[in-house]
Amino acid sequence: MTTTETAPHFNSTDTFNLELFFELSPDLLCVAGYDGYFKKINPTVSKTLGYTDEELFARPIDSFVHPEDRVITSKKRGSIINDNALHNFDNRYITKSGEIVWLSWTSMPIKSERLVFAIAKVITHKKKLDEDRNTLLNNLTKINSDLKHLTYSTSHDLRLPVSNLLSVFNLLDISKIQDEETLEFIGMLKASTESLKDTLNNYVDLLSQKNVLNVHTEALDLNDCFIGVRHSLKSLIQQSKAEIDIDFSEFSTVKFNRAYLESIFLNLITNSIKYAKPDRFPVISVYTKVEKGVRQLVFKDEGQGFDMDNVKDKIFGFNQKFHNHADSKGIGLYLVYNHIVSLGGRIAIESKINEGAKFIISFKE
Numbered sequence: 544m545t546t547t548e549t550a551p552h553f554n555s556t557d558t559f560n561l562e563l564f565f566e567l568s569p570d571l572l573c574v575a576g577y578d579g580y581f582k583k584i585n586p587t588v589s590k591t592l593g594y595t596d597e598e599l600f601a602r603p604i605d606s607f608v609h610p611e612d613r614v615i616t617s618k619k620r621g622s623i624i625n626d627n628a629l630h631n632f633d634n635r636y637i638t639k640s641g642e643i644v645w646l647s648w649t650s651m652p653i654k655s656e657r658l659v660f661a662i663a664k665v666i667t668h669k670k671k672l673d674e675d676r677n678t679l680l681n682n683l684t685k686i687n688s689d690l691k692h693l694t695y696s697t698s699h700d701l702r703l704p705v706s707n708l709l710s711v712f713n714l715l716d717i718s719k720i721q722d723e724e725t726l727e728f729i730g731m732l733k734a735s736t737e738s739l740k741d742t743l744n745n746y747v748d749l750l751s752q753k754n755v756l757n758v759h760t761e762a763l764d765l766n767d768c769f770i771g772v773r774h775s776l777k778s779l780i781q782q783s784k785a786e787i788d789i790d791f792s793e794f795s796t797v798k799f800n801r802a803y804l805e806s807i808f809l810n811l812i813t814n815s816i817k818y819a820k821p822d823r824f825p826v827i828s829v830y831t832k833v834e835k836g837v838r839q840l841v842f843k844d845e846g847q848g849f850d851m852d853n854v855k856d857k858i859f860g861f862n863q864k865f866h867n868h869a870d871s872k873g874i875g876l877y878l879v880y881n882h883i884v885s886l887g888g889r890i891a892i893e894s895k896i897n898e899g900a901k902f903i904i905s906f907k908e
Contacts, residue, residue, distance in 0.1 A: 545792060555591070568587060571585070573660075573661050574660055576659075577621070594609060596873040605617065609635035609637055616634050619632055625658055630649050645666045645669075646664065650661075650662075707761075712733045715729070717729060760800050763799055765840070774806040783825055786824065786825065787827045788851040792831070797840070799886060809880055820845070829843075835903075843899065843902075846898045849895075849900060850895075859876050859879070887907030890902060
């Protein structure tokens with residue numbers, strides 16, 4: 544006994560189901576002729592473009608395509624007619640109301656019938672997101688470029704007067720000064736000026752690098768970096784009577800860029816002092832911790848804090864100011880953020896008005 548395999552066939556019910564599928568599909572389904580006209584469309588086509596079926600059948604398909612996309616669309620159609628399938632081709636159509644709709648097409652030619660079967664998805668929202676993202680990236684690139692140029696120029700131009708100031712200290716004969724307090728002030732000024740010179744030189748060297756991926760990183764001792772910054776801020780700390788507690792017991796070294804890390808210490812400590820509560824001396828805690836295997840450096844103060852509902856999306860933005868302080872330029876937190884994320888880290892903030900702020904820096908492992 545033998546059996547004979549029969550090819551699958553469609554009965555009237557199958558044909559009905561296929562037609563129902565065609566009619567109900569949320570995607571644009573159409574059959575076009577090699578003459579450039581629609582031959583069959585599903586309701587989604589007319590709904591998307593805003594034309595009646597009669598209007599869509601009466602005009603060449605190119606007349607609905609955005610003028611700037613007609614040439615490339617015509618080339619793609621020519622390729623299809625030459626028996627080449629088309630995949631993921633994006634172009635713009637103009638609706639009857641004048642709106643622009645982005646469609647992504649996949650088309651298959653049936654040469655024997657001189658027909659093209661095509662399906663399209665509406666991707667207008669995706670294109671709008673891509674456009675917004677590109678605009679944002681271009682703006683950020685320009686801001687970063689302008690800031691880098693400004694920082695480079697400022698650092699370069701300030702080195703000469705700073706060097707001149709150091710020359711004055713070297714010429715100063717302190718052996719003739721007997722007052723201990725005056726000698727201490729001169730020592731503090733000289734140390735601060737030397738620290739400023741080193742910082743400016745570091746920034747010039749750092750900004751001269753063409754690619755941020757080449758920023759030099761090394762194993763740094765957190766305590767050494769903190770001591771250097773505290774020394775340069777000695778006068779500010781003494782004047783404000785700030786109390787700074789450090790605890791690097793959970794880990795004491797980190798692989799990072801020295802100039803970046805010192806800038807982070809400098810900006811966050813300075814901010815905590817500037818934005819202390821008016822009736823209290825600044826209290827600042829700097830410590831390390833390991834959270835779920837991630838090494839974190841934490842800066843915590845008891846100052847004025849932030850209203851996070853209003854500032855959380857802008858806290859690290861360029862030229863953003865949240866307190867009425869004479870020295871506030873809106874750049875410090877922007878620099879801190881960029882130093883961290885450029886080397887693969889993250890920074891978060893927890894804060895409430897008049898309850899201080901806590902900055903949590905997570906380092907890239």
